[in-house]
Amino acid sequence: MNQPTHPPLKKKRSRRQRLKFSEVWAKLWRPGLGGLLAAVGVVFLLNPFWPYVQPYSDPLQVTSPGLGDKLPHWLAYEGGAAVLGFIFIAIALLWWAFLVRNAINNTSTLWADACPNCHSPQLKRVHRHLLDRLLNLLGFPVRRYLCEHCNWKGARIDRSRLLK
Ligand SMILES: [Zn+2]
Secondary structure: OOOOOOOOOOOOOOHHHHHHHHHHHHHHHHHHHHHHHHHHHHHHHHOOOHHHOOOOOOOOOOOOOOHHHHHHHHHHHOOHHHHHHHHHHHHHHHHHHHHHHHHHHOOHHHEOOOOOOOOOOOEEEEOOOHHHHHHHHOOOOEEEEEEOOOOOEEEEEOHHHOOO
16 A cells, blocks of 8 residues: 655744744743643543543442552542642642742842832832731742932832842
């Protein structure tokens, strides 16, 4: 039997296009990983396993089932799939929260380098508010500043405290 001849291969992507692809990949793999985790979580929540797993043929458990039977049975019939689904989705949400936090912390306009009102670099530390401390606990290294030039007062990110 003759194989059909392949159509000629498409021209290799130009260098510029390949560069673009790597840029897109660099931007998307992190949120995409969260999406993948969430998708796996949803599949587990929908529990597609039970048609493939035999329920115990011995409901009185006279013979105790081995781990090779227990694990699939737990997954398919005892809520194991839902437990794993919730765990996967929780990890995805934490991962996304981590990415959002990093994106906010890396926003240079939120840094304490200059006053957001008059762009003067003469910012003086003042006492933090409760909210600043709360943000600090959530991973935003926020300090409160007073602009010595225009008297603007507010919270900014102290980037010297960002995790490298
Ligand atoms: Zn100012």
